Structures are given as C-alpha cells and as structure tokens.
Amino acid sequence: MKTIHALLAAALGALALAAPAAAADRSPEPHQFSFDGPFGSYDRAAVQRGFQVYMEVCSACHGMEHMRFRHLGDRGGPFEEVPIGGEMVRFDNPNDNPVVMAIAAEYMIDGEPDEFGDVNERPRIPADPFPYPYDNVQQGRAANAGAYPPDLSVITKARYGGAEYIRSLMLGYDYEPPADLELRAGNYYNPYMYGSVIAMPPQLQDGLISYEDGTEATAEQMAEDVAHFFAWASDPHMESRKSMGLMVMIYLIILAGLLFATYRQVWSKIEH
Ligand code: HEC
Structure with missing residues (x-):
C-alpha cells in the first residue's frame, strides 16, 4: 500500500513538473456586452465603431x-440599415447598399486583365473580400519579427473568453x-496572452482614431x-438563432398545455 502511495505521489510530482508553465497569468476580465445572455443582441453602433478600429x-x-464587404450589409450586419436623406433605409440586398458600396470602394484590388493583358487596379465592390495585409505567411512573419499575426475572422470563437479575452x-x-x-x-508582457x-506591440492609446459617430475614442472604448x-x-447569425430558440420554447410551452388538456379530457370519463 505504501509503495502505491509513493508511486502515486511521484507520478503526480512528475506531472506537476511536466505541466507547461505556459498558461496565461490572468483570466479575461468579466465584461458585460449587449449580446450576452439568451436575449442579448449586437449593438449596431458598437459593431460599426469596432469595424472602424x-x-x-x-x-x-x-x-x-x-x-x-457585403457581409457588413447582411441581415443583422452593422450597415443593414443606413441613413439616406435623414431616414433609415433597410437594404435586403447588400450589393445595392450605397454605404457598403462606398466603404468597399475605398480599397483597391487587381481587376481582370484588359485587352493588352495588363492587370489594372479597380475599386472594390461589396462582393470583394476585405484586403489582406500579406501575400503569404512568410511575408507576415518577416514583417513581425517571426510571429504571424493570426487571422481574426473567427477569433472570438477560437479563444477561451471570446470577446472578453480580446478586450x-x-x-x-x-x-x-x-x-x-x-x-x-x-x-511584450501581457498576462492575458x-x-x-506576446509579439504584438501595444496598439490602443486614448485618441488614436477619431470615431465617425463622434464617440470619444479612449483605449477602453x-x-x-x-x-x-x-x-x-x-x-453573425447569433440573433436569428436566439429568436428561433425563443419561438421554439413558446411553441413547446403551448404544445405542453394542449397535451395536458388532452390528457385531462381523455381520462375524465374513466374511473381511476
Ligand atoms: C504591428 C502589427 C500589429 C497590429 C497593428 C495589430 N496586431 Fe494583433 N498581433 C500582431 C502579432 C505579431 C501577433 C502575434 C503575437 C504572438 O503570437 O505572440 C498578434 C496577435 C493578436 C491576437 C491573438 C492573440 C492570441 O491569443 O493568440 C489578437 C486577438 C490580436 N493580435 C488583436 C489585434 C487587434 C484587435 C488589433 C487592432 C486593435 C491588432 N491586433 C493590431 C501584430 C499586430
């Protein structure tokens, strides 16, 4: 028995030593976002500002x-409804959305070859992808002292703590x-990483950008x-998923009520 205990203790000790000392020094700070909880939804203005950052x-x-770019104008996207002539107008097709078109057109992309075979740049359209900073991973590493800045398309799903972690x-x-x-x-030392x-230099200081909606651009904001x-x-489909879930719950509650009434009705004529 004693030997088993000794063996166990030794094994545990070895495990503790072998455990990587790599985990982060701090867990993400709790923060209340508007999309938290079963009824939470995105704050369009915050998503627009975040896109600007x-x-x-x-x-x-x-x-x-x-x-x-068209994703910005999709249902539930930050520019689904845009101000036109002082009114908010909703566009079902983001390819026709003038604000999304104007945002896309600020960035150039290689077009189709012309009649001489030369490739000329053209402004982007809503169907085009966001510009990518590097042609390949090697270029990204070379530009960042060997550390590749990860793609951020699905970063809140890829990290424990999601949005709280990023913040x-x-x-x-x-x-x-x-x-x-x-x-x-x-x-740099960053206890959340x-x-x-982390090989990313500090990015946000107060007043770094000036927000289009006039919000004060503090680092925190x-x-x-x-x-x-x-x-x-x-x-992007979180809101429709939540409202579908709510409809399903209401349906199930009504169905449960009906079934209970049916059960009472069926058994009312039988001695029991
Ligand atoms: C000067 C280049 C640069 C800029 C600008 C930059 N980053 Fe980074 N970022 C990096 C590099 C390099 C890494 C990889 C760090 C590492 O692996 O140690 C990184 C990593 C990250 C990570 C991943 C951390 C992890 O858990 O792996 C996140 C999230 C991130 N950056 C967010 C941002 C956000 C948000 C901004 C804009 C506010 C931003 N970055 C701007 C260079 C940059």
Whole structure:
C-alpha cells in the first residue's frame, strides 16, 4: 500500500513538473456586452465603431479572410440599415447598399486583365473580400519579427473568453512583468496572452482614431468596440438563432398545455 502511495505521489510530482508553465497569468476580465445572455443582441453602433478600429488599426497586420464587404450589409450586419436623406433605409440586398458600396470602394484590388493583358487596379465592390495585409505567411512573419499575426475572422470563437479575452488582451499591457522574466526584443508582457508574452506591440492609446459617430475614442472604448465587432464577425447569425430558440420554447410551452388538456379530457370519463 505504501509503495502505491509513493508511486502515486511521484507520478503526480512528475506531472506537476511536466505541466507547461505556459498558461496565461490572468483570466479575461468579466465584461458585460449587449449580446450576452439568451436575449442579448449586437449593438449596431458598437459593431460599426469596432469595424472602424479594425480597418484603421488592426488590418495593417491582421487579415479577416472570411469577410466580404457585403457581409457588413447582411441581415443583422452593422450597415443593414443606413441613413439616406435623414431616414433609415433597410437594404435586403447588400450589393445595392450605397454605404457598403462606398466603404468597399475605398480599397483597391487587381481587376481582370484588359485587352493588352495588363492587370489594372479597380475599386472594390461589396462582393470583394476585405484586403489582406500579406501575400503569404512568410511575408507576415518577416514583417513581425517571426510571429504571424493570426487571422481574426473567427477569433472570438477560437479563444477561451471570446470577446472578453480580446478586450482584456488589448488593454493588458500595463502590468508589471515578473522579475525573473527575460523579454526578447519585440516581445511584450501581457498576462492575458497564452504564455503571458506576446509579439504584438501595444496598439490602443486614448485618441488614436477619431470615431465617425463622434464617440470619444479612449483605449477602453476601442478595445470594447473592436471585441464587439469580432464577436459579430465570428457569429453573425447569433440573433436569428436566439429568436428561433425563443419561438421554439413558446411553441413547446403551448404544445405542453394542449397535451395536458388532452390528457385531462381523455381520462375524465374513466374511473381511476
Ligand atoms: C504591428 C502589427 C500589429 C497590429 C497593428 C495589430 N496586431 Fe494583433 N498581433 C500582431 C502579432 C505579431 C501577433 C502575434 C503575437 C504572438 O503570437 O505572440 C498578434 C496577435 C493578436 C491576437 C491573438 C492573440 C492570441 O491569443 O493568440 C489578437 C486577438 C490580436 N493580435 C488583436 C489585434 C487587434 C484587435 C488589433 C487592432 C486593435 C491588432 N491586433 C493590431 C501584430 C499586430
């Protein structure tokens, strides 16, 4: 018996030693987002602001390969309804949405070859993808001291903590690193990152951009908005899924009531 205990203790000790010391030093900070909970929905204005932060700051290093400009105008998207002549107008087809068209047209892409075989640039249309910062992974690594900035299309689904993690990570550069930590050049201490060291320089400082809707662009506000935008991009159909779930629950409650009434009716004539 004693030997078994000793063996177990040794095995546990070995496990503890072998466990990677890589986990993050802090868990994502809890934060209330409008889309939390069974009835939560996206805040369109926050998603629009987050899109602006992504385009003006993050897209210099991070791509979103699953995104097309038309997604911005899809049902539930941030630009589904746009102001035209002082009124909010809803477009069923995002390819006809003038705001989505204008946003897409700000970015150029290689067009089809012309009659001489030359490829000329043309403005993007809603059906085109978001611009990608690199031609290949090697180029991305070379530009970032060896660390590839991951694609952010579905990042809130790909990380524990989702939007709360993104928000915490973006605001997580002000902690004092442990005394025994040696940081290589181009690496930063960020206790929310897996391993607590990240190769992304701090991005957000107060006043970095100026929001189109006039909101004050504090670091806190931008971190929250960009996390909101990624949550929408990772799960654009969340709202219709939740409302479908609600309809199903109502249907089941009515059905349960009907079944109970039927049961009473059927058994009312039988002695029991
Ligand atoms: C100057 C280039 C650069 C910019 C600009 C940039 N990043 Fe990064 N980012 C990186 C690099 C490099 C990594 C990879 C870090 C690593 O693996 O250590 C990274 C990693 C990340 C990660 C993944 C962390 C993880 O858990 O693996 C997220 C999320 C992220 N960045 C969000 C953002 C957001 C949001 C913005 C805009 C506000 C932004 N980044 C702007 C370079 C950049």
